[in-house]
Amino acid sequence: xxxxxxxxxxxxxxxxxxxxxxxxxxxxxxxxxxxxxxxxxxxxxxxxxxxxxxxxxxxxxxxxxxxxxxxxxxxxxxxxxxxxxxxxxxxxxxxxxxxxxxxxxxxxxxxxxxx
Amino acid sequence: xxxxxxxxxxxxxxxxxxxxxxxxxxxxxxxxxxxxxxxxxxxxxxxxxxxxxxxxxxxxxxxxxxxxxxxxxxxxxxxxxxxxxxxxxxxxxxxxxxxxxxxxxxxxxxxxxxx
Numbered sequence: 001x002x003x004x005x006x007x008x009x010x011x012x013x014x015x016x017x018x019x020x021x022x023x024x025x026x027x028x029x030x031x032x033x034x035x036x037x038x039x040x041x042x043x044x045x046x047x048x049x050x051x052x053x054x055x056x057x058x059x060x061x062x063x064x065x066x067x068x069x070x071x072x073x074x075x076x077x078x079x080x081x082x083x084x085x086x087x088x089x090x091x092x093x094x095x096x097x098x099x100x101x102x103x104x105x106x107x108x109x110x111x112x113x114x115x
Numbered sequence: 116x117x118x119x120x121x122x123x124x125x126x127x128x129x130x131x132x133x134x135x136x137x138x139x140x141x142x143x144x145x146x147x148x149x150x151x152x153x154x155x156x157x158x159x160x161x162x163x164x165x166x167x168x169x170x171x172x173x174x175x176x177x178x179x180x181x182x183x184x185x186x187x188x189x190x191x192x193x194x195x196x197x198x199x200x201x202x203x204x205x206x207x208x209x210x211x212x213x214x215x216x217x218x219x220x221x222x223x224x225x226x227x228x229x230x
Contacts, residue, residue, distance in 0.1 A: 045219055
């Protein structure tokens with residue numbers, strides 16, 4: 001398996017534009033996590049899915065953020081409209097059930113810059 | 116509120132020296148993960164600790180879980196330039212919450228190795 005694949009690796013967009021980040025988890029993993037990393041706040045959990053169903057979205061900062069997982073091999077994180085303060089590195093991770101004490105595997109991240 | 120506190124926030128060490136990074140939880144630890152992140156890249160899993168007093172090693176990196184203190188320490192012996200990066204501790208929320216499959220992280224410790 002190629003690991004967790006995220007696209008794009010870098011995204012520069014203008015304030016107000018819609019941004020869509022994509023993630024392909026490792027095949028067979030039934031948990032998918034979206035994180036955001038900034039210098040100030042570190043690595044924050046935004047939302048996670050279990051078997052394609054959103055379980056906890058309490059970390060999603062605002063209604064401008066939405067995430068979907070239409071099938072087991074694909075997830076998107078959308079920001080509409082984007083703002084400069086959304087600039088960060090967004091990571092997707094997948095795993096088996098964390099309660100089974102297995103690690104999460106991370107993608108390389110998408111570095112988002114909103115100007 | 117931040118549940119995992121890491122110290123120090125950053126560390127500059129002469130090559131060859133030993134160092135220790137700490138991770139303290141505000142809640143009982145059921146499972147603790149250590150990850151390493153090279154600048155601009157994703158997180159790489161180092162090791163996971165589950166039981167109080169458990170100690171694991173990976174090459175020159177040793178981590179220990181002190182469950183009573185709700186703390187883990189990561190120790191690097193004879194540091195090398197390849198050890199440079201950001202070290203993050205993560206915790207399985209375990210049985211602390213109804214939503215018990217989250218993996219949350221500390222803000223990380225930035226390690227610089229001077230040649």
